[in-house]
Amino acid sequence: MCGIVGFTGSQQAAPILLDGLKKLEYRGYDSAGIAALCDSGIHMEKASGKIKNLDAKIDGGKALEGNCGIGHTRWATHGAPTDENAHPHLSNGGDFALVHNGIIENYAALREELIAKGVTFKSETDTEVVVQLLEQYYDGDLKAAVLKTVGRLEGAYALGILCAHEPGRVIAARQAAPLIVGVGVGENYFGSDVTAMVAHTKNFIYLEDGEIADLTPDKVTIYTDLGEEVEKPITRITWDVAAAEKGGYDHFMLKEIMEQPNAIKSTIEPRIQNGEIVLDDFHLTDEDLKQINKIMITACGSAFYAGSVGKYVIERLCRIPVEADLASELRYRDPLVDEHTLLVVVSQSGETADTIAAMKECKARGARILAIVNVVGSTIARLADDVIYTWAGPEIAVATTKGYTTQVAVMDMLAVYLARRLGRLDDAEYARLVDEIQQFPSLVQRAIDLNPNIQGLAKKYYNHNNIFFIGRNLDYAACMEGSLKLKEISYLHSEAYAAGELKHGTIALIEEDRPVIALACYEALFDKMMSNIKEVKARGAQVLAVVLEGNRQIFAEADDVIFIPKTEPMFNSLPEIIPLQLFAYYVARENGCDIDKPKNLAKSVTVE
Numbered sequence: 001m002c003g004i005v006g007f008t009g010s011q012q013a014a015p016i017l018l019d020g021l022k023k024l025e026y027r028g029y030d031s032a033g034i035a036a037l038c039d040s041g042i043h044m045e046k047a048s049g050k051i052k053n054l055d056a057k058i059d060g061g062k063a064l065e066g067n068c069g070i071g072h073t074r075w076a077t078h079g080a081p082t083d084e085n086a087h088p089h090l091s092n093g094g095d096f097a098l099v100h101n102g103i104i105e106n107y108a109a110l111r112e113e114l115i116a117k118g119v120t121f122k123s124e125t126d127t128e129v130v131v132q133l134l135e136q137y138y139d140g141d142l143k144a145a146v147l148k149t150v151g152r153l154e155g156a157y158a159l160g161i162l163c164a165h166e167p168g169r170v171i172a173a174r175q176a177a178p179l180i181v182g183v184g185v186g187e188n189y190f191g192s193d194v195t196a197m198v199a200h201t202k203n204f205i206y207l208e209d210g211e212i213a214d215l216t217p218d219k220v221t222i223y224t225d226l227g228e229e230v231e232k233p234i235t236r237i238t239w240d241v242a243a244a245e246k247g248g249y250d251h252f253m254l255k256e257i258m259e260q261p262n263a264i265k266s267t268i269e270p271r272i273q274n275g276e277i278v279l280d281d282f283h284l285t286d287e288d289l290k291q292i293n294k295i296m297i298t299a300c301g302s303a304f305y306a307g308s309v310g311k312y313v314i315e316r317l318c319r320i321p322v323e324a325d326l327a328s329e330l331r332y333r334d335p336l337v338d339e340h341t342l343l344v345v346v347s348q349s350g351e352t353a354d355t356i357a358a359m360k361e362c363k364a365r366g367a368r369i370l371a372i373v374n375v376v377g378s379t380i381a382r383l384a385d386d387v388i389y390t391w392a393g394p395e396i397a398v399a400t401t402k403g404y405t406t407q408v409a410v411m412d413m414l415a416v417y418l419a420r421r422l423g424r425l426d427d428a429e430y431a432r433l434v435d436e437i438q439q440f441p442s443l444v445q446r447a448i449d450l451n452p453n454i455q456g457l458a459k460k461y462y463n464h465n466n467i468f469f470i471g472r473n474l475d476y477a478a479c480m481e482g483s484l485k486l487k488e489i490s491y492l493h494s495e496a497y498a499a500g501e502l503k504h505g506t507i508a509l510i511e512e513d514r515p516v517i518a519l520a521c522y523e524a525l526f527d528k529m530m531s532n533i534k535e536v537k538a539r540g541a542q543v544l545a546v547v548l549e550g551n552r553q554i555f556a557e558a559d560d561v562i563f564i565p566k567t568e569p570m571f572n573s574l575p576e577i578i579p580l581q582l583f584a585y586y587v588a589r590e591n592g593c594d595i596d597k598p599k600n601l602a603k604s605v606t607v608e
């Protein structure tokens with residue numbers, strides 16, 4: 001996690017760096033800092049807490065002179081979120097300032113080695129060893145010092161380097177952490193994410209692991225960790241700065257919830273041509289497909305819950321065994337994966353460390369890798385054999401919404417696509433399912449419009465400490481995501497249970513007034529859900545039920561009801577998550593939480 005930025009040009013660096021950090025704050029918000037270089041050397045300011053504290057300290061950047069510099073927003077790993085541990089870190093002699101995203105695994109040994117040479121450390125971070133090494137190795141040749149330094153490092157890093165003796169020059173180095181160079185006119189940038197730079201340029205160079213970028217105002221040079229220069233393509237992005245701004249909404253999360261019909265439209269519309277699903281970016285031949293006897297889906301957090309939806313839908317339509325496994329578990333469980341396995345990797349950011357590790361593990365065992373990713377050019381997109389992008393646009397709120405629903409839309413589309421290619425769907429059924437998929441944008445819009453009173457329900461339920469979600473089958477997959485949304489942004493304790501499991505233990509926790517959110521949209525199991533609802537009602541629970549539009553039976557048992565529009569039952573997960581996202585949003589609002597930046601979290605989890 002953590003976000004880093006760098007700038008060199010003729011303008012004052014600090015306001016540009018500060019603005020970039022604000023765009024990256026979703027990556028971490030424990031502390032922030034900026035170092036800039038001017039005639040009198042490196043000047044630096046840091047502040048614990050959110051970026052607004054740093055902003056106030058440096059008067060929007062105006063108080064820090066210099067035309068080149070580096071900045072950082074931190075999600076603490078080594079050392080508490082204090083001013084001392086905030087980045088940038090300075091070398092003992094003040095010759096170098098450095099920012100870092102990632103973890104230096106061999107920092108303890110390096111620290112001892114440096115202490116033995118008389119170096120003193122001011123922070124508890126793993127990062128500080130890097131800046132001290134740079135100063136030790138620097139003898140007037142910056143490139144040589146950087147190469148020697150990165151040669152000593154084990155672990156993951158995106159580094160930003162500023163040297164007091166090299167005016168107008170900033171260096172960035174990447175190993176297993178995202179880092180992108182922004183190419184401008186008379187000025188150049190680097191950052192953890194394009195959103196930090198898109199106000200200034202639309203031209204980007206995506207660095208690979210082991211690459212180092214040497215930036216001056218007029219030149220970008222990329223070289224490998226052996227010092228050899230490499231030619232890199234420049235990618236031009238198509239979205240602009242407005243896509244990464246709130247556009248009149250109080251929070252990015254609400255804006256992103258409302259953007260879902262369009263995000264889903266952008267994801268599916270170009271892939272349905274004349275009634276056929278066309279996945280140009282999935283190059284599986286019929287011969288390849290015949291070889292596949294198992295599909296594994298792996299991801300973390302909400303992306304895993306989108307994968308859980310995929311498990312139900314793909315297995316049902318394709319009649320191939322499908323497993324969904326958390327990436328953090330899969331990577332260490334010696335999985336039964338081989339060249340007959342199709343591994344579907346799901347990730348909004350494309351940078352999640354556990355997901356990347358699970359993917360590499362399965363790739364080494366011969367699996368074919370299909371990635372469903374939102375961020376173009378991200379690590380997962382580049383490592384995969386095939387990529388289906390979810391065209392959700394930039395997602396800024398830490399809690400995912402449009403990232404998740406576009407993943408679910410792709411899962412549904414992929415299931416129908418594979419089933420057709422496997423000969424499991426006749427013409428009529430295929431046409432019907434494709435038509436349902438084409439309705440997804442309006443389906444999701446209707447799920448938003450059908451529920452104007454979610455805020456009222458949030459006012460009723462927000463002051464409870466424990467809320468349970470129950471459901472069966474695909475409703476259960478949606479329960480897991482609904483529960484995660486609620487807990488991560490409102491800090492209420494909430495759990496999702498497969499409704500049939502309640503009686504095996506959890507029902508002991510049901511007591512007078514305990515809210516239970518019961519998802520009963522899957523009509524084939526509606527009667528079973530009604531029985532579960534009765535069981536919790538009999539023990540005093542207040543039930544907020546989510547059911548299909550037109551269902552009247554539910555009023556006999558539920559205290560409150562949310563309706564979702566009808567679609568093919570296998571695709572219910574899409575409309576039913578919408579009211580749950582809104583419920584989580586309004587509960588968090590009632591509780592006065594920092595909705596876009598929940599405590600302890602970061603958007604892109606690039607550490608294990």
Ligand code: F6R
Pocket residue numbers: 300301302303304346347348349350351352355398399400484485488603604605
């Ligand atoms: C929850 C959330 C996280 C992510 C998870 C995976 O709202 O956003 O659970 O889904 O960290 O992230 P990606 O999709 O970037 O791999």
